Amino acid sequence: MAKLNSHTILKICIIFFFLCFINCKNKKEEKYIIGFSQCISKDDWRKAMDYEMxxxxxxxxxxxLTIFQANEDIEIQKSHVExxxxxxxxxxxxxPLRPEPLVYLIERAHDKGIPVILIDRKINxxxxxxxxxANxxxxxxxxxxxIASLNEKQIxxxxxxxxxxxxxxxxxxLGFHKIINNEPNISVAYSIKDEDLEPRMSQILDSISVKPFNYVYAFNDNIAHxxxxxxxxxxxxxxxxFIGVDGLYGTNNGIQLVENGILLATIxxxxxxxxxxxxxxxxxxxxxxxxxNILNTxxxxxxxxxxxxxxxxxxxxHQNDIENQQEKIKQQxxxxxxxxxxxxxxxxxxxxxxxLGGVLIYxxxxxxxKKRELEISNKKILIQQDQIKTSNDAKVNFFTGLSHEFKTPITLILSSIESLSENNIIKGNKLLREVGLVYNNSKRLLRLINQLLDFRKIEDRKFILKASETNLYEFSDRIFKDFEREAQKRNIDFTLKTNDENLKIYIDRNLMDKVYFNLLSNAFKFTPDNGKIDINIVNEIDNNFVKxxxxxxGxxxxxxxxxxxxxxxxxxxNNNKASSGIGLHLSKEFVEMHKGSIDVSSKHGTEFTLTLYKGSAHLNSDEIVYEPDLVDDSILNFNSDFEENDFIEVGVPNDEERYSVLIIEDNPDLIKYLRNKFIGDYDVYMSDGSDGIxxxxxxxxxxxxxxxxxxxKSGFEICEILKKDLRTSHIPTIILTALxxxxxxxxxxxxxxxxxLTKPFSFxxxxxSVKTMIYNRxxxxxxxINNIHKINIEExxxxxxxxxxxxxxxIINKNLDNSKFSVENLxxxxxxxxVQLYRKTKAILGVTISDYIQNIRLEEAKSLLQETLLTISEIAYATGFSSPNYFSTSFKNKFDISPKAFRES
Structure with a gap:
C-alpha cells in the first residue's frame, strides 16, 4: 500500500507541476496564414480592396493576413508569390498584373496542394x-x-x-461593343488608351474636321475625371x-463625382x-x-x-464600433x-x-x-553477455576449424594433380588441360581460405610479427617474377625499379608478400590488356623511411x-568483378603491424603507397628474428601453374558448314573451358564482354x-540490345550466371x-540446351521455307x-512483275x-535471299498455271522473269516438271 501511495503522489505532483508551469497559458486557436499579392498599390480601388480584406x-x-504590394512590377509580384x-x-x-507571367507559379502552388484564389483578374x-x-x-x-436607355437620336x-x-x-x-454594335444610333467615334488621354482628347476637341463626340466611356472613375x-x-x-467604372465611396471617387454632377453615372x-x-x-x-464567384454590378x-x-x-x-468593441474585448x-x-x-x-512533503517521505x-531492480537487471545482462560471447566463440571456432579442414583436402588435391601432371600418359593428352584447370582453381581456393584465416587472426589480434633483415629489392624481384608471365601473356608493361638495390629493412616476409600479392592481384585484375603496372622502391635519403x-x-x-x-x-x-573484399583490409593491417602506413590515390589508374621504417628501432625485441624466415611457398610458388597455352586447342580445318556459338564471358578459365568443350562440334567465337555486341x-x-x-554492359543489357535489333533478334540467347x-x-x-542457367552448372x-535451341530454330x-505463300500480315x-x-x-509481291527488282532494291x-539482309534471311530460312525471291516467284507462277488461262509467256512476265525460256528452266529445276507439262497434268 505504501508503494502504491508513493506512485500516486509522485504522478499527481508531476501532473500539477506540468499544468501550472507549462500549460498555464491559454490554448491558442490554430492560426491560418493567408497571403495576398496586390498587383497595383496606389490606386484608390485597390486600396479599398485591401481595406475590405x-x-x-x-x-x-x-x-x-499578410498583404504584399507589387507596385505594378511583375518581377516583384513573382517573388512575393514564390x-x-x-x-x-x-x-x-x-x-495578377497580367494574365500570363504568373501562370507557372500559380500552377506550381496548385500542384503542391496550396489553395489559390484569383481576385479581379484572371490568368491563362x-x-x-x-x-x-465582377463580370x-x-x-x-x-x-x-x-447609354442606350437615354434615347438620344445620335450618340x-x-x-x-x-x-x-x-x-x-x-x-x-468586348461587353461594351457587344451592345453598341446592335444600337444604330450609337457609335464609338474614338477608342484611345489612358496613357494617350491628354494629347489625343485635346487634339480631337481642338480639331474642327474630326467627328465630334457627346459621351465619354472611361474604364475607371479616375480616367473619367x-x-x-x-x-x-x-x-x-x-x-x-461622362461615365466611369468603380463606384467607390470617398473624396473624388465615383459616388461623390456623380453627386457633384461631374459624372453622369458610374458602374x-x-x-x-x-x-x-x-x-x-x-x-x-x-x-x-x-x-x-461572380459579384453583382x-x-x-x-x-x-x-x-x-x-x-x-x-x-x-459600424466598422468603427466593431473595432472599438474588439479592442475592449482584447483588453478584457x-x-x-x-x-x-x-x-x-x-x-x-x-x-x-x-x-512534496509526502513525496519526500516515500x-x-x-x-x-529501483536500486534492487537495477542490480537484478545488471546481473541478467552480464549473464546474457556471457551466453552471447560463448555462442559467438563457438560459431567462430567452428568457422575457423572448418576453414582448416578445407586446407587438408585441397592440399591433397593439389598434390595429386601435380603427380598426375608428371604422368607421361596424361602429358600428351587433352586431359592435361582439364587437370590444369582443376589445379589452378584449387590453388586459388586455397589462397581464399588462407585469407579467411588471416582475417580471423587479425580480428583476434593473434598475429605475432617476425621481422628479419631483408634485401627489399631482391624480395620484391622474387614476387615480380611470379607475375611476369601473366604480364607477358596479356602484353602488360610490367616493371620493377629502385634507387637502391642494396637497401635492407626489417619485415615479416610471410606477411609482406601477402601484401604484395593482394596489391598486384588487384592491379592485374583491373588493368586491361596492353596496360601498364609499375613497382617503384624509393629510399628516401633525407629521412628514415622507404616508400x-x-x-x-586500370x-x-x-x-x-x-x-x-x-x-x-x-x-x-565501379567494381563488377567477384571479390571477397578483405584483401586490402588485411594488407593495411599487416603494414600497420610493421608500424608503417598504406595510402591510395586514383588518377588515370590506381596508386598504392607503402611507407615503412628503415632499421629496427621502431620494433620491439620480441618482434625481431635474426634467422631469415622462409616465405610461404603456397602463396608465391606460381612456377608450377599450368601455362595458358596448355588450354589452347587449334581447330582442325573443316570444309563442312557447322553451327556457330558466340561465348561472352570475362572469366578466362571458364571461357577456355567452354571453348574446348564446344570446339569439336561448333565454330566457337569468344568475347570478354567489351565487344560482345x-x-x-x-x-x-x-x-x-x-x-x-x-x-x-551487363548481360541483361547485351541481351536486350541484340533482341531488339533486326539483325540479331532471331538468335537464341542463354544467360549463364552466378546470380x-x-x-x-x-x-x-x-x-x-x-x-x-545458374553457376555451378552441368555442362x-x-x-x-544448345542442341535443343538449334533444333527448334x-x-x-x-x-x-515450306509456307512462303501462307506468310502474310493477317496470319x-x-x-x-x-x-x-x-x-x-x-514488298516482293508488290514488285512481283518487275523483272528488274533486285536484292539491292529489297x-x-x-x-x-x-549483307545484313543476306545474313538475316540465311539465319532464319537457311536459304539466300535471291533463292527466297525466286521461290516466291515460282510459287506464284504455279498458282497462275493452275487457276488462270494466261499463257506461259504471260505468266513468266507477270511473275518477274526476264524471258519465258528462263522461266521454264527455273520452274523445271524447282518442281522437276516443265510449266507446260504441269498445266496439262
Whole structure:
C-alpha cells in the first residue's frame, strides 16, 4: 500500500507541476496564414480592396493576413508569390498584373496542394481554386445599356481604355461593343488608351474636321475625371456626358463625382476583398466553394448615388464600433488571462508544496526498490553477455576449424594433380588441360581460405610479427617474377625499379608478400590488356623511411570510394568483378603491424603507397628474428601453374558448314573451358564482354551464351540490345550466371533471354540446351521455307522474325512483275544493308535471299498455271522473269516438271 501511495503522489505532483508551469497559458486557436499579392498599390480601388480584406480578416481570430504590394512590377509580384509557396502559407490570394507571367507559379502552388484564389483578374490557366470578381463583360454591357436607355437620336462615344492588356480591360471593351454594335444610333467615334488621354482628347476637341463626340466611356472613375478636366479646360464639359467604372465611396471617387454632377453615372465594380477572405475561410474549413464567384454590378447615377453614400457611411460607422468593441474585448481577455495565470500559479505552488512533503517521505522507498531492480537487471545482462560471447566463440571456432579442414583436402588435391601432371600418359593428352584447370582453381581456393584465416587472426589480434633483415629489392624481384608471365601473356608493361638495390629493412616476409600479392592481384585484375603496372622502391635519403609504390593504368577507384577501400568487405561502386573484399583490409593491417602506413590515390589508374621504417628501432625485441624466415611457398610458388597455352586447342580445318556459338564471358578459365568443350562440334567465337555486341552483329552466330557481370554492359543489357535489333533478334540467347535469385531470373527473361542457367552448372545440360535451341530454330526455318505463300500480315505470329518475313513478302509481291527488282532494291526498302539482309534471311530460312525471291516467284507462277488461262509467256512476265525460256528452266529445276507439262497434268 505504501508503494502504491508513493506512485500516486509522485504522478499527481508531476501532473500539477506540468499544468501550472507549462500549460498555464491559454490554448491558442490554430492560426491560418493567408497571403495576398496586390498587383497595383496606389490606386484608390485597390486600396479599398485591401481595406475590405483587412476588415473581414479582423473578424476571425484564427486568420493571419499578410498583404504584399507589387507596385505594378511583375518581377516583384513573382517573388512575393514564390515566397508564399516556399514558406507554408495556407491560402494564397492573387490579383495578377497580367494574365500570363504568373501562370507557372500559380500552377506550381496548385500542384503542391496550396489553395489559390484569383481576385479581379484572371490568368491563362484553369489551375486555381476559385476566382472572385465582377463580370467585366457585364460592366461593359451595363455601361452600353445605360447609354442606350437615354434615347438620344445620335450618340458618339469616346472610349478610354486601360493601357495594359489585363483581362478586365479586354472584357470591358468586348461587353461594351457587344451592345453598341446592335444600337444604330450609337457609335464609338474614338477608342484611345489612358496613357494617350491628354494629347489625343485635346487634339480631337481642338480639331474642327474630326467627328465630334457627346459621351465619354472611361474604364475607371479616375480616367473619367481626368477626361472631364480636359473638357473643362476647353470649355465643353457641359456638352459631354461622362461615365466611369468603380463606384467607390470617398473624396473624388465615383459616388461623390456623380453627386457633384461631374459624372453622369458610374458602374459599380465591387472589389471583392471581403468575399475573397470569406471564400478562403470556407476552404480552410474544408467547405466546398464554387470555382467562379461572380459579384453583382449595377449602375450608380443621380437617382441612387446618395443612397449608396449613406449605406457606406453606416457601414463605416459600424466598422468603427466593431473595432472599438474588439479592442475592449482584447483588453478584457488580457486581464482575464493574467489573472487566470496568477491564480493557477498560486494554486499549483500550494498543491506542490503539500505534495512534496509526502513525496519526500516515500521517495526513499522508491529509490531503494529501483536500486534492487537495477542490480537484478545488471546481473541478467552480464549473464546474457556471457551466453552471447560463448555462442559467438563457438560459431567462430567452428568457422575457423572448418576453414582448416578445407586446407587438408585441397592440399591433397593439389598434390595429386601435380603427380598426375608428371604422368607421361596424361602429358600428351587433352586431359592435361582439364587437370590444369582443376589445379589452378584449387590453388586459388586455397589462397581464399588462407585469407579467411588471416582475417580471423587479425580480428583476434593473434598475429605475432617476425621481422628479419631483408634485401627489399631482391624480395620484391622474387614476387615480380611470379607475375611476369601473366604480364607477358596479356602484353602488360610490367616493371620493377629502385634507387637502391642494396637497401635492407626489417619485415615479416610471410606477411609482406601477402601484401604484395593482394596489391598486384588487384592491379592485374583491373588493368586491361596492353596496360601498364609499375613497382617503384624509393629510399628516401633525407629521412628514415622507404616508400614502395604500386601503380597501374586500370579502371581506377571513384573519388567517393577512396575513403572506404581498406574497410573489410568493401567493394568500389565501379567494381563488377567477384571479390571477397578483405584483401586490402588485411594488407593495411599487416603494414600497420610493421608500424608503417598504406595510402591510395586514383588518377588515370590506381596508386598504392607503402611507407615503412628503415632499421629496427621502431620494433620491439620480441618482434625481431635474426634467422631469415622462409616465405610461404603456397602463396608465391606460381612456377608450377599450368601455362595458358596448355588450354589452347587449334581447330582442325573443316570444309563442312557447322553451327556457330558466340561465348561472352570475362572469366578466362571458364571461357577456355567452354571453348574446348564446344570446339569439336561448333565454330566457337569468344568475347570478354567489351565487344560482345559488335561481334554478334559481325558474325550473326547461331546461338549466344552470355554472362551477366561484364566490364562494359551487363548481360541483361547485351541481351536486350541484340533482341531488339533486326539483325540479331532471331538468335537464341542463354544467360549463364552466378546470380540465382528470383529478381535476376525475371530480369533475364524480361531482357529476352531464351534460357537462364545458374553457376555451378552441368555442362551436359548446357550442351543439350544448345542442341535443343538449334533444333527448334531449324524447325522454324522448315516452316517458313515450306509456307512462303501462307506468310502474310493477317496470319502474323507477332514475333520480330514473322513480322520481318511478312514485310519482305509484301514488298516482293508488290514488285512481283518487275523483272528488274533486285536484292539491292529489297534491302533499300527495308532500310538495311544487302549483307545484313543476306545474313538475316540465311539465319532464319537457311536459304539466300535471291533463292527466297525466286521461290516466291515460282510459287506464284504455279498458282497462275493452275487457276488462270494466261499463257506461259504471260505468266513468266507477270511473275518477274526476264524471258519465258528462263522461266521454264527455273520452274523445271524447282518442281522437276516443265510449266507446260504441269498445266496439262
Amino acid at each position: 483587412k476588415v473581414e480578416a479582423s473578424l476571425y481570430e484564427e486568420i493571419d 515566397y508564399m509557396i516556399n514558406n507554408g502559407f495556407d491560402v494564397i490570394i492573387i490579383s 490557366s484553369e489551375k486555381f481554386t476559385a476566382y472572385v470578381g 467585366n463583360l457585364d460592366v461593359g454591357r451595363n455601361a452600353a445599356n445605360y 458618339n462615344v469616346l472610349e478610354i481604355k486601360g493601357s495594359d492588356n489585363s483581362s478586365p480591360v479586354i472584357e470591358r471593351h 481626368d477626361a472631364w478636366k480636359i473638357a473643362k479646360s476647353k470649355g465643353v464639359e457641359k456638352s459631354i456626358k 459599380l465594380y465591387p472589389t471583392g476583398g471581403d468575399e475573397a477572405i470569406k471564400i478562403a475561410r470556407k476552404i480552410l474549413h474544408n467547405e466546398n466553394v464554387p470555382k467562379n 449595377t449602375v450608380i447615377d443621380y437617382r441612387n448615388a446618395e443612397i449608396m453614400k449613406n449605406q457606406y457611411d453606416k457601414i463605416n460607422n 481577455q488580457e486581464t482575464y488571462s493574467t489573472q487566470s495565470k496568477t491564480l493557477k500559479l498560486v494554486l499549483g505552488l500550494l498543491i506542490l508544496s503539500l505534495l 521517495s526513499w522507498n522508491i529509490i531503494r526498490r 614502395i609504390l604500386f601503380k597501374d593504368s 579502371i581506377g577507384i571513384p573519388k567517393k570510394d577512396l575513403q572506404g577501400v581498406f574497410k573489410a568487405f568493401f567493394q568500389a561502386s 559488335e561481334k554478334a552483329f559481325e558474325l550473326i552466330p547461331d546461338i549466344i551464351i552470355c554472362d551477366i557481370n561484364l566490364p562494359d 540465382n535469385n528470383k529478381e535476376s531470373y525475371i530480369k533475364g527473361l524480361e531482357s529476352g533471354a531464351d534460357l537462364y 551436359a545440360i548446357l550442351s543439350q 531449324e524447325k522454324l526455318r522448315y516452316y517458313f 502474323s505470329f507477332g514475333s520480330v522474325e514473322q513480322e520481318f518475313l511478312t514485310k519482305i513478302n509484301q 534491302a533499300s526498302e527495308l532500310n538495311i544493308s544487302r
